[in-house]
Amino acid sequence: MARAWRGLRSILRQLIRRPLAFIGLLIVLGFILVAIFAPWIAPYEYDAILRGAARLPPSSEHLFGTDTLGRDVFSRVVYGSREILLIPSITTILSVTIGALIGLYIGYRGGWVDRVVSRVLDALLALPALLLALVMLATVGSSPVGIIIVIVLLYTPIVARVVRSSVLNLRTMGYVDAARLRGESLSYTLTQEILPGVLPALIVEAALRFSYAIFLTASLGFLGLGVQPPSPDWGRMVNEARDSFRLTPWAMWAPAAAIAVLIIGINLLSDGLRRIFRREGQMG
Amino acid sequence: MTNAVDVRGLTLEYRLQTGWVTALEDVSLSITAGQIHGLVGESGSGKTTLALAIMGYLPANARIAAGEILFGGHDLTKRTVDQLRELWGSEISLVPQDALAALNPSIRIGEQISEVARRQGKPRAEADALAVSMLTQVRIADAEDVARRYPHQLSGGMQQRVVIAMALVSRPRLLVLDEPTTSLDVTTQAAILDLVRDLIRANDTAALYVSHDLGLVSQLCDQVTVVYGGEVMASAPTRALFQRPLHPYTIGLIASRPRFTMDSETRLPTIDGVAPSLAERPRGCVFAGRCAAALDRCHAEKPPLETVEPGRTVKCHRWSEIAAGTLVLRQSHESAAVGGEPLPGHVLKANDLVKTFSQGGLLARRSAPVHALNEVSLNIRRRSTLGVVGESGSGKTTLARCIVALETADSGTLELLSIPLSLNLKQRDRSTLRSLQMIFQNPNDSLNPYHTVGHILTRTIQRLDPSAPRPDIQSRMLRLLEAVRLSPEYASRFPNELSGGERQRVGIARAFAADPALVIADEPTSALDVSVQSVVLNLLKDLRASKGVSYLFISHDLRAVAYLADWIIVMYLGQIIEVGNAAQVYLAPSHPYTEALLSALADVGDDVAQELIRLEGDPPSASHIPRGCPFHTRCPRRLGEICETVEPPWRDAGDDHFIRCHIPIDDLIRIQKDVPS
Numbered sequence A: 001m002a003r004a005w006r007g008l009r010s011i012l013r014q015l016i017r018r019p020l021a022f023i024g025l026l027i028v029l030g031f032i033l034v035a036i037f038a039p040w041i042a043p044y045e046y047d048a049i050l051r052g053a054a055r056l057p058p059s060s061e062h063l064f065g066t067d068t069l070g071r072d073v074f075s076r077v078v079y080g081s082r083e084i085l086l087i088p089s090i091t092t093i094l095s096v097t098i099g100a101l102i103g104l105y106i107g108y109r110g111g112w113v114d115r116v117v118s119r120v121l122d123a124l125l126a127l128p129a130l131l132l133a134l135v136m137l138a139t140v141g142s143s144p145v146g147i148i149i150v151i152v153l154l155y156t157p158i159v160a161r162v163v164r165s166s167v168l169n170l171r172t173m174g175y176v177d178a179a180r181l182r183g184e185s186l187s188y189t190l191t192q193e194i195l196p197g198v199l200p201a202l203i204v205e206a207a208l209r210f211s212y213a214i215f216l217t218a219s220l221g222f223l224g225l226g227v228q229p230p231s232p233d234w235g236r237m238v239n240e241a242r243d244s245f246r247l248t249p250w251a252m253w254a255p256a257a258a259i260a261v262l263i264i265g266i267n268l269l270s271d272g273l274r275r276i277f278r279r280e281g282q283m284g
Numbered sequence B: 001m002t003n004a005v006d007v008r009g010l011t012l013e014y015r016l017q018t019g020w021v022t023a024l025e026d027v028s029l030s031i032t033a034g035q036i037h038g039l040v041g042e043s044g045s046g047k048t049t050l051a052l053a054i055m056g057y058l059p060a061n062a063r064i065a066a067g068e069i070l071f072g073g074h075d076l077t078k079r080t081v082d083q084l085r086e087l088w089g090s091e092i093s094l095v096p097q098d099a100l101a102a103l104n105p106s107i108r109i110g111e112q113i114s115e116v117a118r119r120q121g122k123p124r125a126e127a128d129a130l131a132v133s134m135l136t137q138v139r140i141a142d143a144e145d146v147a148r149r150y151p152h153q154l155s156g157g158m159q160q161r162v163v164i165a166m167a168l169v170s171r172p173r174l175l176v177l178d179e180p181t182t183s184l185d186v187t188t189q190a191a192i193l194d195l196v197r198d199l200i201r202a203n204d205t206a207a208l209y210v211s212h213d214l215g216l217v218s219q220l221c222d223q224v225t226v227v228y229g230g231e232v233m234a235s236a237p238t239r240a241l242f243q244r245p246l247h248p249y250t251i252g253l254i255a256s257r258p259r260f261t262m263d264s265e266t267r268l269p270t271i272d273g274v275a276p277s278l279a280e281r282p283r284g285c286v287f288a289g290r291c292a293a294a295l296d297r298c299h300a301e302k303p304p305l306e307t308v309e310p311g312r313t314v315k316c317h318r319w320s321e322i323a324a325g326t327l328v329l330r331q332s333h334e335s336a337a338v339g340g341e342p343l344p345g346h347v348l349k350a351n352d353l354v355k356t357f358s359q360g361g362l363l364a365r366r367s368a369p370v371h372a373l374n375e376v377s378l379n380i381r382r383r384s385t386l387g388v389v390g391e392s393g394s395g396k397t398t399l400a401r402c403i404v405a406l407e408t409a410d411s412g413t414l415e416l417l418s419i420p421l422s423l424n425l426k427q428r429d430r431s432t433l434r435s436l437q438m439i440f441q442n443p444n445d446s447l448n449p450y451h452t453v454g455h456i457l458t459r460t461i462q463r464l465d466p467s468a469p470r471p472d473i474q475s476r477m478l479r480l481l482e483a484v485r486l487s488p489e490y491a492s493r494f495p496n497e498l499s500g501g502e503r504q505r506v507g508i509a510r511a512f513a514a515d516p517a518l519v520i521a522d523e524p525t526s527a528l529d530v531s532v533q534s535v536v537l538n539l540l541k542d543l544r545a546s547k548g549v550s551y552l553f554i555s556h557d558l559r560a561v562a563y564l565a566d567w568i569i570v571m572y573l574g575q576i577i578e579v580g581n582a583a584q585v586y587l588a589p590s591h592p593y594t595e596a597l598l599s600a601l602a603d604v605g606d607d608v609a610q611e612l613i614r615l616e617g618d619p620p621s622a623s624h625i626p627r628g629c630p631f632h633t634r635c636p637r638r639l640g641e642i643c644e645t646v647e648p649p650w651r652d653a654g655d656d657h658f659i660r661c662h663i664p665i666d667d668l669i670r671i672q673k674d675v676p677s
Helices: A002-017 A019-036 A073-109 A111-126 A129-140 A144-170 A174-181 A186-222 A234-242 A249-283 B047-054 B081-087 B109-119 B124-137 B143-147 B156-168 B186-203 B214-220 B238-243 B248-255 B296-300 B319-324 B396-403 B430-435 B453-464 B470-483 B488-492 B500-511 B530-547 B558-564 B582-586 B592-601 B641-645 B665-671
Strands: B003-016 B019-032 B036-040 B062-071 B092-095 B174-178 B206-211 B223-228 B231-237 B306-309 B312-314 B343-357 B370-382 B385-389 B411-416 B419-421 B436-439 B518-522 B550-555 B567-572 B575-581 B650-652 B658-660
Touching: A002 A019, A002 A249, A019 A073, A019 A249, A073 A111, A073 A144, A073 A186, A073 A234, A073 A249, A111 A144, A129 A144, A129 A186, A144 A186, A174 A186, A174 B436, A186 A234, A186 A249, A234 A249, B003 B047, B003 B206, B019 B036, B019 B047, B019 B062, B019 B206, B019 B223, B019 B231, B036 B047, B036 B186, B036 B214, B047 B062, B047 B174, B047 B206, B092 B156, B109 B124, B109 B143, B109 B156, B124 B143, B124 B156, B156 B186, B186 B206, B186 B214, B186 B592, B206 B214, B214 B238, B223 B238, B223 B248, B231 B238, B231 B248, B248 B530, B306 B319, B343 B396, B343 B550, B370 B385, B370 B396, B370 B550, B370 B567, B370 B575, B385 B396, B385 B558, B396 B518, B396 B550, B430 B436, B430 B453, B436 B500, B453 B470, B453 B488, B453 B500, B470 B488, B470 B500, B500 B530, B530 B550, B530 B558, B550 B558, B558 B582, B558 B592, B567 B582, B567 B592, B575 B582, B575 B592
Parallel strands: B036 B206, B036 B223, B092 B174, B174 B206, B385 B550, B385 B567, B436 B518, B518 B550
Antiparallel strands: B003 B019, B003 B062, B223 B231, B231 B312, B306 B312, B343 B370, B343 B411, B411 B419, B567 B575, B575 B658, B650 B658
16 A cells, blocks of 8 residues: 555656646646536536526626527536546446456456457457447437446457556566465456556556547537436537527537547646656666 | 777766766777677676777767777767768678567568678679678578578577678678677577687678677687776686686686586685666776775775786786785685485476477467477485476476476376375465475566565465464564575565566575475576676575475576586477486586587586587477487487487486487497597
């Protein structure tokens, strides 16, 4: 545990020293804070229709203006950060955990288990992500749980393959042989001997999955298969504002910019992490 | 004779995050045409940096702070990269360590050599013909055919020959060879060395041969320069350097090499300590921290590089005392701890172990199975060491892994202390695991980088000896560290904070965590620096005496085996071909293969003279083992058809010495007799 803390603190210190990665970290933390404190930050309820305030341009009262129905765009973007962070967080945690377990097991076991499971993963990877998500959500109906299941199904195989390839390198290490020679159990060998070596690649992959999950959630929202009204969803906000783009361009720009900034932030962060781990790998 | 290259007072610095550090300090060196100059040093000594600097080839973060490199009357340090590029590949060539990495995998061999010649302005047809003739010169049979192949279709030895051919195509005046044989087997290595020697003599080229292997350099080179911590410690004609070393470091290096004829009661002299890091160069002599003869003056004041006689320099305050014989460094071999004799009874018996690997399956094409072990039987006496000798592909590592059951043997039986032993690791109980432990080859990957040394050892004690009371475990762990001569602070360190030798000692401590009966050591010294190898070998010998353990000691290094082993088996292509005690195996009569192995290794430092025997070709692949005697394809003493068709019998050479050969023992003695012992 002490080792884990030391590692985390050293990673944070190095992130602070890299300006771009640090900006990424600030952006991501900023969005998380906004999501947590949304009711205090947003001046209005996200579904409050303000009388006589439709189609107002940005002003000090309405930072991002109002939409055609007279709802405060800023408040909706602020509340929308909850959905856009919550669903990708859950899918990332689930797909990384399940993918890591599968990758660890098949990579270590090898043999026919590995060959069969790998082919199944390949088959899942061959399906076009967005298309599969559309078809599945269209058939079972859209719900947060449905979206989460679809994204987890799409991303687990990718994580599993990344983990498996790291494990293939690590399982021939002398220390893994040494663990076998003292009769360690499978779960000990996987979690205590092999997992620490996989962790750097896994953390970078998790950050990457997170940003792709945001993309996918927003895309589904834009296509009308995301979170259903009236709760605000950045993707659907962009779509709804599309029709009145000439009248209220700010209603489309604001959520689109929010998506872009968040994803840039995550990518800067994950790029910084990757560089830090690569350097540690060289030193170790 | 004029010097082809003259390095004078070269100081080279690297820029690191912390600032400039000195990698080479005031280095001088000269090579005459037709001379092979050996450059010997341990890892981190700066030998490769120096070799590349002599070519004018510097990494982006290096600069030359002082000195000059004269080549053909010009100072290379003053040339631009474009001017240097004119020289590289024409006047100066490099033979790199990793031949496969140096060859373009997607271009045919002949084309790659011809390209170099065309760069010299030769027309296409002439260059192509020259490529084939160069391949013939490096003794490749079927040069025309090989020229049409791709690098991956050649064996390691062949690839190295191709790279040498490529380096010599332009008839360079200087050839730099950077450990070109390190990754090759000893018999292949010997053939490449012969080739390099002949070609350099024939072409009157000056050559710089970089190596960590003192023995190898002594076989090949006319002059040897020893570098340590980025400085020249000594330079001398080879014979003089070996017979009358003047520098304490050279003396230590030479003395710490095990000899073939060494009795089992001796210990190797060692060089204690570790090399200083570049960032913390000592003010005085760089070697003073590890020198047995260091005085206060040595720590305070850097000795000058003095000329002893023409062609011989030394950098030591006390060389004249050493030369005069008034200062004698501990050169004699001390006695090992007593009580090291083998006991009656066997710790391990293996009978007819067979292991075959097959690849592919499920849609993939099944390739021919690899016969790694072919009915191997052996016995290990209690408190003794059985040495296993063989080149890569001989099955020695598979043998070790089958005994500890990291691989499950296909068939055969194992007995540990007269109790039958399962071939499958999962079916072995804790007391079996406890009695059979292993020391791994590569200390860099045998310790988990995320666990502390203390955790690695306590975990092993807990697993193998669960009845141990908790409070005792910590003290047992500290006793283990003490047994491998590491101080208690090491318990809280992570493996990347240790040197290679220290890591290997932790690996040894782990193998001894729960009083094993048999420890299997798979090449435990091959990844270590020369000065550290002897420390590890001594430690293994001491532990055998104090813990009463037996070893199965696997190595391609016949010297290390000679030092530690009571009995030796020689393996070739998954079969045992000779069994005997150390003296029997290393002296006539020997199996012709053993004879060739010994001949490939004998050098100036040895007291045993050997007939020069070189094997032709490469070992056959273990997926197509030749019929009859597996060695007949390369055997210089082949009798005839019988060797190709009939499996050779075991012949008794007396006193439990057995040789598997068609040649009768008396004949073997006669043909090998011109070897004075």
